[in-house]
Amino acid sequence: MIDAMNPEPVEPQSSSLHSVISTVADRLAGSVFILPTVLALLFLSIFPLIASLYVSLAKFDIAPGGFKLTFVGLANYKKLFIGSEGTHFLGKFALSTPLTWIVFGVVVIALAIFLARYLLNARVAMSGLIGRVLLTFGLGALTWMLVHTLWNGGRLGTASVTLVYVFVGIFFQYILGLSLAMLTVQRLPGRRFFRVIFLLPMMITPVGVAYMFRMLTDTSKGPFTPIWQAMGLVDFSWVNNAWGARTAILIADVWQWTPFMFIVLVAALESQPVEPIEAATVDGANSWQIFQHITWPAILPVSMTLILIRLIEAFKIVDLPNVMTNGGPGTATQSLTMHAFINWRALDIGASAAVAYMLLFLVTFFAMIFVNLIRQRTVETL
Amino acid sequence: MKRWFQSKSINTPSPVGAALSYLVLGVWAFLILFPLYWLVITSFKISSQVAEGPFYIPFVDFKPSLDAWKYILVGDLSQDTIRNFSNTLIVAPTSALIALALGATAAYALVRFEYRPRVGAILTFIGCVILSIVTISMGVPWQIALAVSAAVFFILLQTIGRRFKRALGNNDIAFWMISQRMLPPVAVVIPIYILFQRLHLLDTYVALIITYVTSNLPIVIWLMRDYISTIPIELEECASIDGASRYRIFWSIVLPLAVPGLVATFLFVLVFTWNEYLLALFLSSAKVQTLPLTIVAQNATRGPQWWNMSVLILIMIIPVIVIAIILERYITRGLLIGAVKG
Numbered sequence: 132m133i134d135a136m137n138p139e140p141v142e143p144q145s146s147s148l149h150s151v152i153s154t155v156a157d158r159l160a161g162s163v164f165i166l167p168t169v170l171a172l173l174f175l176s177i178f179p180l181i182a183s184l185y186v187s188l189a190k191f192d193i194a195p196g197g198f199k200l201t202f203v204g205l206a207n208y209k210k211l212f213i214g215s216e217g218t219h220f221l222g223k224f225a226l227s228t229p230l231t232w233i234v235f236g237v238v239v240i241a242l243a244i245f246l247a248r249y250l251l252n253a254r255v256a257m258s259g260l261i262g263r264v265l266l267t268f269g270l271g272a273l274t275w276m277l278v279h280t281l282w283n284g285g286r287l288g289t290a291s292v293t294l295v296y297v298f299v300g301i302f303f304q305y306i307l308g309l310s311l312a313m314l315t316v317q318r319l320p321g322r323r324f325f326r327v328i329f330l331l332p333m334m335i336t337p338v339g340v341a342y343m344f345r346m347l348t349d350t351s352k353g354p355f356t357p358i359w360q361a362m363g364l365v366d367f368s369w370v371n372n373a374w375g376a377r378t379a380i381l382i383a384d385v386w387q388w389t390p391f392m393f394i395v396l397v398a399a400l401e402s403q404p405v406e407p408i409e410a411a412t413v414d415g416a417n418s419w420q421i422f423q424h425i426t427w428p429a430i431l432p433v434s435m436t437l438i439l440i441r442l443i444e445a446f447k448i449v450d451l452p453n454v455m456t457n458g459g460p461g462t463a464t465q466s467l468t469m470h471a472f473i474n475w476r477a478l479d480i481g482a483s484a485a486v487a488y489m490l491l492f493l494v495t496f497f498a499m500i501f502v503n504l505i506r507q508r509t510v511e512t513l
Numbered sequence: 514m515k516r517w518f519q520s521k522s523i524n525t526p527s528p529v530g531a532a533l534s535y536l537v538l539g540v541w542a543f544l545i546l547f548p549l550y551w552l553v554i555t556s557f558k559i560s561s562q563v564a565e566g567p568f569y570i571p572f573v574d575f576k577p578s579l580d581a582w583k584y585i586l587v588g589d590l591s592q593d594t595i596r597n598f599s600n601t602l603i604v605a606p607t608s609a610l611i612a613l614a615l616g617a618t619a620a621y622a623l624v625r626f627e628y629r630p631r632v633g634a635i636l637t638f639i640g641c642v643i644l645s646i647v648t649i650s651m652g653v654p655w656q657i658a659l660a661v662s663a664a665v666f667f668i669l670l671q672t673i674g675r676r677f678k679r680a681l682g683n684n685d686i687a688f689w690m691i692s693q694r695m696l697p698p699v700a701v702v703i704p705i706y707i708l709f710q711r712l713h714l715l716d717t718y719v720a721l722i723i724t725y726v727t728s729n730l731p732i733v734i735w736l737m738r739d740y741i742s743t744i745p746i747e748l749e750e751c752a753s754i755d756g757a758s759r760y761r762i763f764w765s766i767v768l769p770l771a772v773p774g775l776v777a778t779f780l781f782v783l784v785f786t787w788n789e790y791l792l793a794l795f796l797s798s799a800k801v802q803t804l805p806l807t808i809v810a811q812n813a814t815r816g817p818q819w820w821n822m823s824v825l826i827l828i829m830i831i832p833v834i835v836i837a838i839i840l841e842r843y844i845t846r847g848l849l850i851g852a853v854k855g
Contacts, residue, residue, distance in 0.1 A: 156758065156760070167615050168615050331830075339830070343551070490700065
């Protein structure tokens with residue numbers, strides 16, 4: 132272990148016991164500072180992770196005095212992909228149409244170009260090549276799944292639903308958060324009031340937000356009933372419509388998490404230096420040019436990290452669909468976490484762990500793409 | 514006419530711009546506040562007033578009643594409410610503080626020290642964890658399995674582990690720690706449940722606090738690492754020349770300078786732990802239930818008890834909102850994620 136700050140330990144002034152102890156303690160400081168965290172994470176993250184992997188490869192049975200795990204290999208995963216849970220997890224695949232082929236073809240060509248450019252231009256390294264091949268196949272498979280479940284008779288599985296929640300949700304949260312942040316950093320009287328108000332949704336427990344939105348979206352007793360009636364939608368219940376229910380959940384999610392984007396972007400906007408903007412204004416730049424050339428590059432690294440944080444958190448969504456729609460209609464609004472939870476409740480613990488592991492693969496896949504994107508764009512973030 | 518569109522200085526919008534800004538901000542503030550307003554008035558309704566359709570304004574549309582508040586705070590449910598409220602009050606701040614203490618020290622260490630863990634050592638360690646889990650699940654008593662794996666680990670570390678020359682750096686450690694946040698709770702909750710069951714710690718504060726601390730450590734490290742790296746190293750160098758120990762430097766120089774970051778991080782972690790539902794659902798059954806579970810319990814066989822739920826949600830958010838208002842000015846100063854490069 133090398134000390135970054137003073138590579139050579141300061142010689143003790145006197146050789147008394149006290150100073151010897153303090154020198155030793157100082158030399159151990161590096162370990163003392165980091166070991167508790169490393170141990171805590173090993174104890175409660177790595178160990179359960181490996182144990183969970185084993186559970187996902189086993190069949191769980193209640194036995195006298197506890198439980199019994201029987202190793203069954205990949206049976207639980209097989210069930211998810213081609214077995215009884217297939218339509219639940221991946222969705223119901225529609226027949227291919229010209230449209231699906233066109234969309235899929237465009238994505239595949241784009242991915243092939245991306246791979247070919249790397250092979251032709253850059254210095255090819257083993258890890259980089261493996262990463263890019265994995266990325267190509269992963270994105271290709273996900274596109275195949277999405278184009279066949281989104282249209283004409285297909286039905287989204289829990290994997291696709293989770294992706295919809297994550298990406299549509301984050302898109303709106305970021306756009307809204309950025310616009311509101313840009314507005315509140317202006318020197319307006321009362322901006323502190325708005326800031327406090329805008330923070331509130333984040334503070335509410337997701338379960339509470341879910342019940343609150345269930346009240347608000349009630350078409351016969353909720354506050355918007357007159358509007359529903361005026362639009363002739365009295366008998367329409369969004370809960371019975373798959374996309375209606377998903378939209379309601381997305382609205383609640385955006386309502387709750389826009390504040391997080393907002394507050395971090397406010398911090399980023401306020402910490403950017405004023406001088407370049409002043410200089411640009413003197414040179415006659417309009418506000419769009421200032422945003423495009425000065426503000427946007429300045430907040431890009433923060434935005435990337437922020438979206439990465441939200442990406443990681445958003446994949447875990449469970450409270451909102453669980454409470455607002457109970458996963459319905461059918462399984463239309465179930466997220467992967469909820470899927471795992473339902474399997475757990477049915478005491479199919481092995482399948483539950485397998486779903487959880489698939490969720491982990493998805494999160495890791497997208498997080499890795501994002502981390503690499505950040506590393507390319509900025510010098511160093513993580 | 515032109516002055517309506519001209520701004521006096523940077524950041525001060527023109528009168529028309531200001532009016533438009535206020536309009537947008539006002540609309541969003543309404544979208545935020547209206548659901549909360551609905552929550553407040555629902556908490557003063559009785560069941561028939563909710564069932565008969567929307568009523569908007571108390572005293573005009575409907576006669577507010579304190580029934581739900583009485584039921585929750587002094588009536589039948591008061592014991593549950595008070596117990597679960599104090600559970601939340603104990604668990605959330607305690608785990609947030611512990612996570613902050615551990616995470617801030619680790620973040621400081623990752624910024625100012627250099628670590629070079631060997632790849633070989635890490636691989637042997639993971640191998641031995643797998644070995645112990647497999648042997649335990651095959652029926653070997655856990656004491657023996659753990660002792661054997663520990664012995665195997667040390668033997669391998671001294672022999673094979675030394676042959677691997679490749680080592681990881683600080684960034685790899687930080688990435689590993691932060692990536693722990695990627696673990697969906699549902700992927701780790703089953704072994705954690707079994708673990709605490711074996712240790713007879715289910716339904717105790719200890720189990721909840723340990724779980725919350727570890728699940729929030731990554732976020733603390735993430736936020737604090739970026740904050741601490743903005744603190745100039747010169748101050749610490751001066752103190753070091755004057756003979757201050759590393760602990761002393763950390764305690765009396767770094768921590769005071771990191772207060773805004775610490776406060777903002779604490780608030781985030783507090784919000785996460787205060788509101789956590791899934792892990793609490795698994796790890797607590799009666800004694801240490803937290804408030805989110807009480808809210809869900811109001812969705813009884815008679816249908817959701819909206820008025821009771823509203824009261825509980827309000828009780829739950831008021832303390833956090835008060836803290837957030839007090840600490841608001843720290844938040845924007847304390848969040849510097851991704852702001853520092855290099």
